[in-house]
Amino acid sequence: MPEDMTVMVVDGGARGHVISEAYENDLRVKRVIVAPGNDFIGHDREKDVIVAKKCSLKDPASLLAVAQQYKPDLVDVAQDDALALGTVDLFLKNGFDLTFGADRKASRIEWDKIWSREFMERYNIPSPRSRGYGPDNLDEAEADLRARYDENPDAWVFEKAFGLCGGKGALDSRTLEQGLDNVRRLKAFGVAGERFVIEDGMIGEEFSYVVISDGKTYRGFKPAQDNKLSENFDRGDQTGGLGANAPSLVALPMMEETRERIIRPAIDGMREEDADYVGILYLGAMDVNGHPKVVEFNARPPDPEAQVIWPGLSNYPELVLAATQGRLHEVDVVQDNMYRWCVVGAARGYPNSKEAAKVKGKRIYGLEEARRLSGISIYGAGIDVVGGRFYANGGRLFSIVAEGRNPMDAKQRAYEAMSYISIEGNNLHFRTDIGWRDIDRALRARE
Numbered sequence: 001m002p003e004d005m006t007v008m009v010v011d012g013g014a015r016g017h018v019i020s021e022a023y024e025n026d027l028r029v030k031r032v033i034v035a036p037g038n039d040f041i042g043h044d045r046e047k048d049v050i051v052a053k054k055c056s057l058k059d060p061a062s063l064l065a066v067a068q069q070y071k072p073d074l075v076d077v078a079q080d081d082a083l084a085l086g087t088v089d090l091f092l093k094n095g096f097d098l099t100f101g102a103d104r105k106a107s108r109i110e111w112d113k114i115w116s117r118e119f120m121e122r123y124n125i126p127s128p129r130s131r132g133y134g135p136d137n138l139d140e141a142e143a144d145l146r147a148r149y150d151e152n153p154d155a156w157v158f159e160k161a162f163g164l165c166g167g168k169g170a171l172d173s174r175t176l177e178q179g180l181d182n183v184r185r186l187k188a189f190g191v192a193g194e195r196f197v198i199e200d201g202m203i204g205e206e207f208s209y210v211v212i213s214d215g216k217t218y219r220g221f222k223p224a225q226d227n228k229l230s231e232n233f234d235r236g237d238q239t240g241g242l243g244a245n246a247p248s249l250v251a252l253p254m255m256e257e258t259r260e261r262i263i264r265p266a267i268d269g270m271r272e273e274d275a276d277y278v279g280i281l282y283l284g285a286m287d288v289n290g291h292p293k294v295v296e297f298n299a300r301p302p303d304p305e306a307q308v309i310w311p312g313l314s315n316y317p318e319l320v321l322a323a324t325q326g327r328l329h330e331v332d333v334v335q336d337n338m339y340r341w342c343v344v345g346a347a348r349g350y351p352n353s354k355e356a357a358k359v360k361g362k363r364i365y366g367l368e369e370a371r372r373l374s375g376i377s378i379y380g381a382g383i384d385v386v387g388g389r390f391y392a393n394g395g396r397l398f399s400i401v402a403e404g405r406n407p408m409d410a411k412q413r414a415y416e417a418m419s420y421i422s423i424e425g426n427n428l429h430f431r432t433d434i435g436w437r438d439i440d441r442a443l444r445a446r447e
Contacts, residue, residue: 002028002073003028004028004030005028005029005030005031005072005073005074005317006029006030006031006032006033006070006071006072006073006074007020007023007029007031007032007033007072007073007074007075007076007317008032008033008034008035008066008067008070008072008074008075008076009023009032009033009034009035009037009076009078010035010057010063010075010076010077010078010079010082010087010101011034011037011057011078011079011082012036012037012038012057012079012381013038013303013380013381013382013396014303014304014306014307014344014379014380014381014396014398014399015078015079015301015302015303015304015306015307015379016034016037016041016078016079017034017037017038017040017041017379017380017381018306018307018310018311018377018379018399018401019076019078019301019306019310019316020032020034020037020041020049021310021311021377021379022310022311022313022316022317023076023316023317024045024046024047024049026316026317026318028317029047029317030047030048031047031048031049031050031070032047032048032049032050033049033050033052033066033070033072034049034050034051034052035051035052035053035055035063035066036051036052036053036054036055036056036057037051037052037053038051038053038380038381038382038383038384038393038394039051039380039383039384039385040378040379040380040381040383040385040390040398041379041380042385043380043385050070052066052069052070054066057079057081057082058081058082058085060082060085060086060087060090061090063082063087063090063091064087064090064091064094067091067094067096068094072096073098074098074099074100074317074320074321074324075091075096075098075099075100075101076100076101076320077091077099077100077101077279077300078101078280078300078301079300080107080110080111080164080298080299080300081164082101083101083102083103083104083107083110083111083279083299083300084104084107084110084111084164084299085104086103086104087101088100088101088102088103088104088107088279089103089104097324098321098324098325099324100278100279100320100323100324101278101279101280101299101300102277102278102279102280102281102299102300103275103278105274105275106270106275106276106277106278106279106299107279107299107300108275109266109270109277109281109297109298109299110164110296110297110298110299110300111163111164111299112162112163113132113160113161113162113163113196113197113296114132114162114195114197116296116297117130117131117132117197117199118132119269119273120266120294122269123265123266123268123269123272124265125261125262125265125266125269125294126261126262126291126292126293126294127293127294128199128200128201128202128293129199129200130197130198130199130200131144131197131198131199132162132195132196132197133195133196133197133198134194134195134196135194135195138183141183141196141198142180142183144198145157145173145176145179145180145183145198146176148179148198148200149175149176149179154174155174155200155201156172156173156174156200156201156203157172157173157179157198157199157200157201158170158171158172158173158197158198158199158200158201159171159172159173159179159182159183159186159196159197159198160196160197160199161186161189161192161193161195161196162192162193162194162195162196162197163189163191163192163193163195164192165189165192165193166240167228167238167239167240167241168237168238168239168240168351169186169189169192169193170238171185171186171238172201179198183196202286202288202293202295203288204286204287204288204289204293205225205250205286205287205437206225206226206284206285206286206287206295207223207224207225207248207250207251207285207286207287208223208224208225208226208244208248208251208282208283208284208285208302208305209221209223209224209251209255209258209263209282209283209285210224210280210281210282210283210301210302210305210306210309211263211280211281211283212279212280212281212319212320212323212328212333213267213277213278213279213280213281213323213328214278214322214323214324214325214326214327214328214329215267215270215271215276215277215278215326216267216271216276216326216328216329217328217329218263218264218267218281218328219319219328219331219332219333220255220259220263220333221309221312221313221333221335222246222247222248222308222309222312222335223246223247223248223251223252223255224244224245224246224247224248224302224305224308224309225244225245225246225248225250225251225305225435225437225438226241226243226244226284226302226304226305227241227242227243227244227431227433227434227435228241228242229242230242230350230351230429230431231431232431232432232433233433237351237352238351239346239350239351239395239396240303240351240395240396241302241303241304241305241344241396242304242343242344242346242396242430242431242434243304243341243342243343243344243430243431243434243435244304244305244307244308244341244342244434244435245308245339245340245341245342245407245410245411245434245435245438246305246308246309246312246339246340247339248438249407249437249438249441249442250287250437250438250441251285251287253290254287254290254291254292257291257292258283258285258292261292262283262285262292262294263281263283266281266283266297267281278323278324279299279300279323280299280300280301281297281298281299282297282298282299282300282301282302282305283297284296284297284298284302304342304344304399305342307340307342307379307399307401308340308341308342308401309340311340311377311401311403312335312336312338312340313333313334313335314334314335314336315331315333315334318331319331319333338403338404338405338410339403339404339405339406339407339409339410340401340402340403340404340410341401341402341404341407341410341411341413341414341434341435342399342400342401342414342434343399343400343414343415343418343430343431343434344381344396344397344398344399344400344430344431345396345397345398345399345400345418345421345428345429345430346395346396346397346428346429346430347359347360347362347382347392347394347395347397347423347427347428347429348423348426348427348428348429349429350395350396350429351395353395356394356395358427359392359423359425359427360391360392360393360394361391361392361393362391362392362423362424362425362427363389363390363391363392363423363424364383364390364391364392364397364398364421364422364423364424364428365390365421365422365423365424366420366421366422367383367390367398367421369420370400370417370418370420370421373413373416373417373420374413375402375403375404375410375413376400376401376402376413376414376417377400377401378398378399378400378401378417379398379399379401380397380398381394381396381397381398381399382394382395382396382397382398383397383398392423392427397423400414400417400418400421401414402414402416402417406442407435407438407439407441407442408439408442408443411434411435411439414434415432418430
């Protein structure tokens with residue numbers, strides 16, 4: 001890598017925070033720009049970290065203006081809206097040759113779930129039976145649902161918005177009536193919900209696998225596991241994710257099959273589709289009777305899984321540079337063997353946006369005390385910093401990440417750190433059972 005680099009990270013939340021840290025830790029990086037970021041990302045950093053808030057992830061031109069102001073040597077586009085709207089294409093067109101991330105054509109694997117499922121079918125990638133619908137064939141969608149429940153009255157079916165919905169566009173049904181209601185509910189997502197996928201639910205345990213690719217070669221990171229639902233015992237509403245842990249113990253025995261049956265066909269298939277995949281490819285997978293199947297592909301780092309993967313990477317900037325230059329085959333992933341637990345602190349009422357909005361402006365206490373604990377990092381998502389004090393400004397507010405030599409140690413540290421934190425008026429929400437499956441596995445292995 002060149003010396004004294006300026007790097008720009010395109011993201012607004014805790015994912016952008018942890019990625020910016022991966023660059024900050026590299027001796028050859030002098031300055032990091034995070035656009036649009038949030039106040040906590042720029043708080044108490046060792047290097048020159050600039051939060052460029054006057055831009056929007058849904059306005060690529062505004063992001064380009066930031067790049068033209070600061071002239072970064074390398075740009076890392078890590079957020080789904082920015083990718084889907086062609087930010088990578090725009091930057092490359094305007095002379096930022098070292099821009100990392102899937103272009104609009106490649107990122108379609110995330111922003112168009114109908115196309116994505118059809119792509120999986122074309123390349124025999126293990127995935128559930130599915131079909132896409134839109135406003136012109138709603139009658140066919142209803143007939144599909146009726147046929148599924150006629151076939152199996154106890155069927156578990158998913159109705160998913162075809163576009164980007166911040167991780168909240170997947171609804172599930174256990175009855176025909178619920179399925180028909182979900183199709184109506186998808187309209188609340190606007191354009192993203194005008195078209196949708198109906199697919200079979202899969203019974204099993206989910207895990208996440210993230211790779212970096214230059215379009216031909218790929219390198220994989222530690223598998224992780226997310227916790228999507230809002231309440232303990234995996235109940236409640238779908239969220240953007242309230243915690244994660246890595247490595248995921250359920251995934252480890254399936255890594256070779258995951259790479260050979262899913263990742264390699266996906267990378268090769270995208271090249272066949274004239275959409276060379278250069279960027280981070282995220283696989284959300286399901287362990288179905290000991291074999292992986294695709295829940296979804298995303299075209300960028302996952303959140304909150306990034307918070308438990310990226311801190312273990314020692315050479316992420318080198319990997320990114322190699323991927324942008326088509327020479328990833330020259331570089332191996334260097335990562336540690338630590339376990340990490342992430343617990344997300346959210347505003348009470350999240351993911352209900354109206355309820356979470358009531359917490360805006362409430363003071364957050366204890367963040368500095370928690371950060372001083374051994375093995376603890378805190379990444380900001382929705383935090384305003386005013387006069388050295390911290391205030392809530394969002395749904396998911398921060399991610400506590402703890403590292404340990406075993407799962408129990410990492411979990412204990414994470415929740416010890418969370419015990420230091422509160423939000424004025426008792427407005428902090430978090431799950432207390434993050435990673436419970438792997439805790440069970442680790443404890444059984446000791447017997």
